[in-house]
Amino acid sequence: MSEKSHQITSEKPGKLDTTDLKTGLTSQQAAQRLEQFGLNELEQVKPESIWSILLRQVNSVIVWILTAAAIVSFFLGDDLEGFAIIAVILINAVTGFMLEYNARQSMEALRKLDTTPARVLRDGKIKEIPSDHLTIGDILILEAGDLIPADAVIIEVNQLTIDESALTGESIPSQKTTDKSPEDAPLGDRHDRLFKGTAITNGNAKAVVTSIGQATEFGKIATMVSEAKRTATPLEAKLDALGKVLIWVTLGMASLFLIVGIVRGQEIKQLIETAVALAIAAIPEGMSVVATVALAYGMLRLAKKKVIVKRLSAVETLGGTNVIFTDKTGTLTQNKIEVQALRAAGEDLTVHIDLNKEVGSSMLEVTNGDPELIHQPEFKILSKIGALVNNAQLDSKKSDRKELGDPVEVALLLYARAAGLDLHQLHRDHKRQAEQAFSSDTRMMATLDKVGSGYFIGVKGAVEEVSALCNWQNQEDRNKELEISELMAADGLRTLAFAYRQTDEKPDDNFTQEQKLTYAGLIGFLDPPRKEVIKSLIACHKAGIKVIMVTGDHPATSLKIAKQVNLVGSYEQLVLTGKDLESFDFTSAADQKKMMECHVFARVNPAQKLDMIDFYQKQGDIVGMTGDGVNDAPALKKSDIGIAMGLRGTAVAAEAADMVLKDDSFASIVHAIEQGRVIFENIRKFIVFLLSCNMSEIFVVTFATFLNVGSPLLPLQILFINIITDVFPALALGVGKDNENPMKMDPRDPRSPILERVDWLRIVFYALVMTASVLGIYWYAISQLGMIPQQGNTITFYALSLAQLLHVFNMYSGRLHLFNNEITRNKFIWMALILCLMIMAATYYFPFLRQILSLVTLDRESLKLILIAGIAPVLIIQTVRLLFPQSNKGIL
Incomplete structure (x- = not known):
């Protein structure tokens, strides 16, 4: 590197440029380079539009099928039914939109860090300019506390340490020098380089800007953040796969129904209406809402944690x-430096400092070694040197503690205080007369203090340099200390050696070289685990x-x-x-x-x-x-x-x-993993509940048609059941929390679907039991009691609604008792049942609701049939569980 100029290469296309180290860039050069390389800012990433977020909420095959069902309903003149289906679509879309609207700020934080001013040398003068006007070749003037605004190579340095933890993950500040680093060195080992977004903890420097904006290491990370594609979460993917299965079920059932009806010569309009009813029955419209509420409730639980x-x-x-x-x-x-290992007079100690204890109490704990050694003169002098050869500041109060300076020097002060030193008294007794600052050449720091009528010299630094200044009885003793230091470094500790000398006469300016020092020992530092x-x-x-x-x-x-x-x-x-x-x-x-x-x-x-x-x-x-x-x-x-x-x-x-x-x-x-496992089990449970209810509706409509016993359910009635009597109990299942030991089981196989074969068997079994019960009552009311089709339809509507409401009690794990399990202990289940029963009563006692749903008034005999059909499925399923307890781990 020339003393007059420094040659740099831009990471963007361009010719080689030079910078005069005495005057920096001229204003004309800076303007030309700003034109050539652009501003020192990160590329603006266009956030996802509101319309894109909204479109995603309705861009699914399930929504398309429901939309088609609404269009068919309008075409057939069933406007009320069409509007009801559209309302369901809108509720789901608005819910999803509101939850995703606040996720458009992924790059804003990066740009916020990009607004600091920068001091540069231009036209021979130090100027402060906006950091985005920095350009290739600018000479930065940097001091402690500055946030580095661009990548640069150091040309002058004075005791410079940089906190690069945000970029490299290394908690100990990096010492910087002008010595050239290897080209292939990792970021944490590039000691002649400065990186945008890191902070100066100590010292000052001059550096030539080599990269700006997106070409900096910080900018490269910003690019990776914007380019990293966030795939659908496993739950989203599994729910999407489940939706595709339901679509094929819907299309298959509707097609089969139409074919059979056409072969029988049934009226086309009636066939289409029933096919729409099947489509509505097959799709659990409330599933996405229930999943959202279950996750939101889990989110609130986690917020408390x-x-x-x-x-x-x-x-x-x-x-x-x-x-x-x-x-x-x-x-x-803990992302802080702490004294952990001590070595003095050939003895080794491992210590821990508890900062939560009051000053003066037992802050220092010896975790390995003889605790009495900490009070020996050899270890006391070690803590004394660490406190004196030090420029950090430490507030003595526990509350609102303030620490200023190099983190290693702060750690030395904390150790000295924990070891029993009165730092204020120590500095009153020791008046600093001179200091030899740390440099990359000497690799050590030394201070000269006046103590009464005498003088105290303290030194800290790399063990090779410090030990070379000391008196040794033989070379083997020094080699032993060097070996111990290497072992401590191999064990992940950063080490410093300490030495001292006391004299009655004032030393000259070169006080560390005047006479041999006394070696005090080693201190090892580590970022302690939480x-x-x-x-x-x-x-x-x-x-x-x-x-x-x-x-x-x-x-x-x-x-x-x-x-x-x-x-x-x-x-x-x-x-x-x-x-x-x-x-x-x-x-x-x-x-x-x-x-x-x-x-x-x-x-x-x-x-x-x-x-x-x-x-x-x-x-x-x-x-x-x-x-x-x-x-x-x-x-x-x-x-x-x-x-x-x-x-x-x-x-x-x-x-x-x-x-x-x-x-x-x-x-x-x-805690979050545990909550996540509970939520997944709840989601699986309410999906089993919803699908078994929906499948019972499909079976009721399909089997009634194949048996030619009429239309026991109308499309709007099915939609009402899906939104009211299915959703509220499912919501209650989704917020349950009494799962047994979720953290004592292995994670579920990520490749397995949300519903496995045994779950589908359970769904079919539950649906068949409810279908048999409800259709049996419907057939009995029409053929045996001679009721008109409207009465049979009304009985089926209320019977299936009651059967599905009570079906929630079949959702317990099977290892517990029917009357004492996670379902009966869930207060939300009882609240949901009461609410749904009140809504069902309103549909009967309010004429306008009864008219909308095409219901008629019923006699006492009809009410008995509804109760029988509603309660029978629970009794049948629980009887099977009682007779075949081994099935609790299988279908049931």
């Missing part, structure tokens, strides 16, 4: 998840859920955390890095096996996270992804269920995710 659900179907999806990719920083760990994670991971294991760590952090650190939270065994050594994945062939059996066996992936970039999620999805798994950083956003959107951290997470991650954890707790994920 501090889980915010953005997409309703995400609740059920999480219940079916069998693979969870989790970020490390902020999800499994306490609740271990229990949550055990729950996931029992529930048959595979948890995989995917992070941009260092491999050793990642494996260390994975072992601490019991994600992997203590002897596990397999860690795959992003560089390993670059050479992977995902079609190779050997590489696939290695992928499936690995639970820890480190130094992984956002694109590789997408590839891994795609790999597991192609295996048929339902994949959940947790994360909090910008680098997690594409994977959060690509996964079947994206879960963002709400406290420490970025706005970008929250916008891309389906769910947000307000407490950042992995335990909340377990």
Whole structure:
């Protein structure tokens, strides 16, 4: 690099340009490059239109069939019936539209981070300009606290550390230098590069802009977020598949009915009307509404557990998840640096600092080693040096605690205070006289303090440099410390060495080199794991859920955390890095096996996270992804269920995710999985209920026609039953919560349909029992009691309505007693039954409703028949259950 100019290459097409390091770009150069490369902003993504969202609500085959039925009704002159069908379509469409309307902001958070001002050197002067007017070759002037507005290469640096956790997942700030990094180095190891969207925690620098807008690493992630296609959730896909089955059932039954009627010479108009009735009977119009309410109720339950659900179907999806990719920083760990390992005088300790305890109480806990050592002079001097060779600030109060400075230096202050040092008294006694700042050349920091009439020299830094300044009895002792430091680093710890010297005479400016120092020891730092994670991971294991760590952090650190939270065994050594994945062939059996066996992936970039999620999805798994950083956003959107951290997470991650954890707790994920499993079982249960009721209507109409005993049900009556007597009990089933131990069972097979063969057998059995009961009464009323067709029709309407209402009591799991189960304990079931019975009574006692539904008044004998037909199915089914208890695990 020339001292006068710096040559850069744009990632967009263009010639090589140079920047004068003394004066920066001229205004003319900047204007030309803005014209050539464009503004430093992310591409605007057009949100989905309101009309597109609305169209999607009515763009389904089931809606088309109902629309066709309405058109036929109008054509035949049954306007009331046609309007009723259209009303059902509109209710479903409006419900779905309202729930999806707020999902159009997926890229807004990315653009919000794009409005910070930037200081640049132009025309030889430092100017502040809008960040979107930065261009290739601009020289950035950066200080602590700044948000970096573009990708750049460093040309001058002074103690610069950058918080890149949102981009790389690494919790420890990255030290930056002017030393050129390898071209193929991962983002976290590019120490001469700065990246848009990261924050400066300490120091200052000058850097030349190399990439702007969409070409930055941040912009590339934004592109992946916008391009990541969110496929239909498993529930949506399964309900869609179920709808297709119902369509074929409808077409088959209607076609068969028309053919038989034509062969018999029946009137065409009557045949068409009955075919419409069959179409209405075959389609559970209220299913989507019931599913929506069930999911919404689950969403409210999760909100009480501090889980915010953005997409309703995400609740059920999480219940079916069998693979969870989790970020490390902020999800499994606390996203803060903490002193964990101490070494002094040849002794080793592992410690934990409880920040929730008041200052002065037992904040410091020795978790491994002799607790008495912490009070020995060798360990006290270690904490003293850490507090003195330090520029961070720490509020002494527990409440409203303020921490300012480099996170490692903050951790040293917290440790010193926990170890019993009075920080205010320490700094009153030690008056700083001089400081040798950390640099990439010396790799250490030193301070000179006046203490009374004497002086205290403290040094911290890399163990190689610090130990070289110290007195050693022999070289073996120094080599031992170097070896211990390497072992600590291999164990995932970041290490610093400490040394000191006390003297009565004031040292000269080069006070660290004047005389040999006394070696004090080592301190190892780690981002500590969250306490609740271990229990949550055990729950996931029992529930048959595979948890995989995917992070941009260092491999050793990642494996260390994975072992601490019991994600992997203590002897596990397999860690795959992003560089390993670059050479992977995902079609190779050997590489696939290695992928499936690995639970820890480190130094992984956002694109590789997408590839891994795609790999597991192609295996048929339902994949959940947790994360909090910008680098997690594409994977959060690509996964079947994206879960963002709400406290420490970025706005970008929250916008891309389906769910947000307000407490950042992995335990909340377990609660959500449990709730999702309960909801899926409720959905399966009410679908069985709805379809068995609808199939009973089909059987009643079809069998009556084939037996030539008249038309026991009219289309509008069927529609009324579907909307009133089916939907309310189904809603009550959908919000039930008394499922037995949902987290002690393996996840359901993602490839299995929402209804399996045994469910269909159960539906047919239930429908046949209700059909036999209702048709039997209808036949008896017409042929034996000589009632007119209108009376028989009215009896059938009320009998089938009552039978379907009471049928809800057949929906309990079968392992419990008829009078004490999850159905009888569900207060919403009783509320639904009372409401429906009141509505049914209104249809009889209010003449205008009776006229609309073509009903007539009934005598006492008719009421007895209705009660018999309504109660008989429950008694028959429960008798079969009693006689054949083994069938409880099968058809019943």
